[in-house]
Amino acid sequence: MTDYVTITADAPMGRTGAIKLFDEPSFEGMRRAGRLAAEVLDMLVPHVVPGVETQALDEMIRNHIVRAGGVPATLGYRGYTHSSCISINHVVCHGIPGSKTLKKGDIVNVDVTPILDGWHGDSSRMYLVGDVGVKAKRLVDVTYECLMIGIDQAKPGNHLGDIGHAIQQHAEAHRYGVVRDFCGHGVGRLFHDAPEVVHAGRPGTGPELKPGMIFTIEPMINIGRPDVKILDDGWTAVTRDRSLSAQFEHSIGITETGCEIFTTSPKGLDKPPYA
Numbered sequence: 001m002t003d004y005v006t007i008t009a010d011a012p013m014g015r016t017g018a019i020k021l022f023d024e025p026s027f028e029g030m031r032r033a034g035r036l037a038a039e040v041l042d043m044l045v046p047h048v049v050p051g052v053e054t055q056a057l058d059e060m061i062r063n064h065i066v067r068a069g070g071v072p073a074t075l076g077y078r079g080y081t082h083s084s085c086i087s088i089n090h091v092v093c094h095g096i097p098g099s100k101t102l103k104k105g106d107i108v109n110v111d112v113t114p115i116l117d118g119w120h121g122d123s124s125r126m127y128l129v130g131d132v133g134v135k136a137k138r139l140v141d142v143t144y145e146c147l148m149i150g151i152d153q154a155k156p157g158n159h160l161g162d163i164g165h166a167i168q169q170h171a172e173a174h175r176y177g178v179v180r181d182f183c184g185h186g187v188g189r190l191f192h193d194a195p196e197v198v199h200a201g202r203p204g205t206g207p208e209l210k211p212g213m214i215f216t217i218e219p220m221i222n223i224g225r226p227d228v229k230i231l232d233d234g235w236t237a238v239t240r241d242r243s244l245s246a247q248f249e250h251s252i253g254i255t256e257t258g259c260e261i262f263t264t265s266p267k268g269l270d271k272p273p274y275a
Helices: 024-047 054-067 134-152 160-173
Strands: 004-007 019-022 085-088 091-093 107-112 114-116 123-128 184-186 193-197 214-217 220-222 228-230 237-239 245-247 250-254 259-261
Touching (some): 024 250, 091 220
Antiparallel strands (some): 085 091, 107 123, 184 214, 220 245, 228 237, 250 259
16 A cells, blocks of 8 residues: 655655655745756757767756756765766666767767755756767657656556556557666655656556655666666666667656646757757
8 A cells, every 4th residue: 555645845854665745835846956957958958969078068067057056966876976877879877977979870868966955856858969860869759759648647546557558558659668677756855765657557556646746757768678787887777789778857746637847948948859
């Protein structure tokens, strides 16, 4: 049986396994943090180009977050030493910024989580580097569709399984694999919290969605099989068959009538190509 607990914005916070139901001031905190995350991803658009080092992008991200009064949640998280995750081509998630340079034809996911006034705005977005092949573009388009189809199921009375089923059905209709090793999660004043949001499932299963829930939906979709492996660095997850992978992520809150997306781009740059 799923436990739910009502939480106010100033309540002490801890991981108890219960699903938190947040109040309106909490939603306002998430709006501010989510907007900052979206602004960071907007800022990157002209910089994700052939020849740029991923560590240079990471530095831009850190500087933008700090100038806005925030802190990168990943910096120092479990020993991680960067302000973002940057995942290229067959890297599924948690790619580590470094001296690697982007090249024409790459597809790149950038995942950021600024903490602003104690609230975590968690979002990721795909970028196309120069001219990208038809198969790669199609993967990116379908992955974004998976995100939004999942969000369409995020409303009171539905279940987390409805979100996962909708994503899985759409991805597999295109013969893509849905990664199960990583999932969405509760978010708010904690970086990762209950519930886990798996991007595959059966309708009507899992915890019921109730107003006040706040969590991420972040499907990782592979052109090939869904299997992944973790590299020796302990962070980088790649497709086992070396096929391309794509991901989009929004932080959302369940309302009385549906859901609110906290991390929508202020400039309308939610999916590539970015004009």
